[in-house]
Amino acid sequence: MNNSTIDLLCRHRSIRAYLSTALSDEQIDCIFKAAQAASSSSFLQCSTIIRITDQDKRQQLAHDAGEQSYVMSAPEFWVFCADFNRHHQIDSSVNLGKAEQLLLGCIDTAIMAQNAVVAAESLGLGCVYIGGVRNHIDHVTTLLKLPRYVLPLFGLCIGYPDQNPDPKPRLPRSLIFFDNEYQMMDKTILSQYDQQMSQYYSERPTNQKPGGWSDKIPTTINKEQRDFMLSYLHKQGWITK
Ligand SMILES: Cc1cc2nc3c(=O)[nH]c(=O)nc-3n(C[C@H](O)[C@H](O)[C@H](O)COP(=O)(O)O)c2cc1C
Structure with a gap:
């Protein structure tokens, strides 16, 4: 079964090269409204989007994210944050710092962001999430003046694609x-997928690499450990109890 929404979802691919064409206010409004329409646990609405229009801040975020050039070149760059500071402003006696609130904030914010991605893609735009903003999360927190109970989760580049990559095969x-x-995993099926990914990685036009999917798991997991995260979370008021 197919329809245009399912086709759109299945055609998704991250875009890492953008035309300089700016988005219209109407497009931005439309993407924002779609994002905000997402479900919200207990209707707490615990997410905040910070749109980065300041070029110097954009440059610093691109640097923090490991010199990912598209953070600079994308017409739009939004930082998605889990946010219980609003609730704290409403009533400073609310019991914050629970692990469950961290989960809730991350879940809601990711769902909201994905609505933004789908909306943008439906308008012919492309996107890529930027988890790299967590590489230097302390600096990002200072740069964006994030108070306690606000947690920057990822950025999102949005713009007209200047590339047309194929969708990546999934497990x-x-x-x-x-x-x-x-x-438990059937290793034969995994190795068939590895072969499929090996072909994909060797034939794609950019960033070709040897090997399949599963051989990259240890390096990928080890490189993204961000060992400072627990102390950052505590300092920012998350999972303190
Ligand atoms: C939360 C999150 C953070 C990500 N961070 C980055 C990033 O910092 N840089 C990047 O180039 N891609 C990033 N990606 C994109 C993934 O690499 C990409 O989604 C994955 O390789 C699958 O490819 P596809 O989106 O083209 O299907 C991120 C994706 C997610 C969901």
Whole structure:
């Protein structure tokens, strides 16, 4: 079964090269409204978007994110934050700092951001999330003047694509979609996927690399450890109890 929404979702690919064409106010409004229409746990509305229009701040964020050039060149760059500061402003006696609130803030904010991505893609735009803003999260917090109980989760580049990459093959359904109970992984199916990814990585026009998917797991996980995160979270008022 297919329809235009499902087609759009299945055509998704991250865009890392943009035309300089600015988005109209109407487009920005439309993407924002779609983002805000997302579900919200207990209707707490615990997310905030910071649109970066200041070029110097954009440059610093691009640097913080590991010199990802598209952070600078994308017409729009939005930082998505989990945010319980608003609730603290409403009533400073509310019991913040619970692990559950961290989960809730991350879940709601990611759902909201994905609505923005889908809306943008439906307008012919492209996007890429930038988790790299967490590489120097202290600096990002100072730069964006984030108070306690606000947690910058990721950035989002939005703009007209100046590239047309193919969608990336995903894990086979049988490895991630189970009936009734968890299933340990079938290694034969994994190795078939690795072959498919190996072909994809060697044939794509940019950033070609050897190997499949699973051989990259240790390096990828180890490189993204950000060991400072727990103390940052505590300092910012998250998971203190
Ligand atoms: C929360 C999050 C953070 C990400 N951070 C980055 C990033 O910092 N830089 C980047 O180039 N891509 C980033 N990505 C994009 C992923 O690399 C990309 O979604 C993945 O490789 C799958 O490719 P696709 O989006 O083209 O299907 C991020 C994706 C997510 C969901």
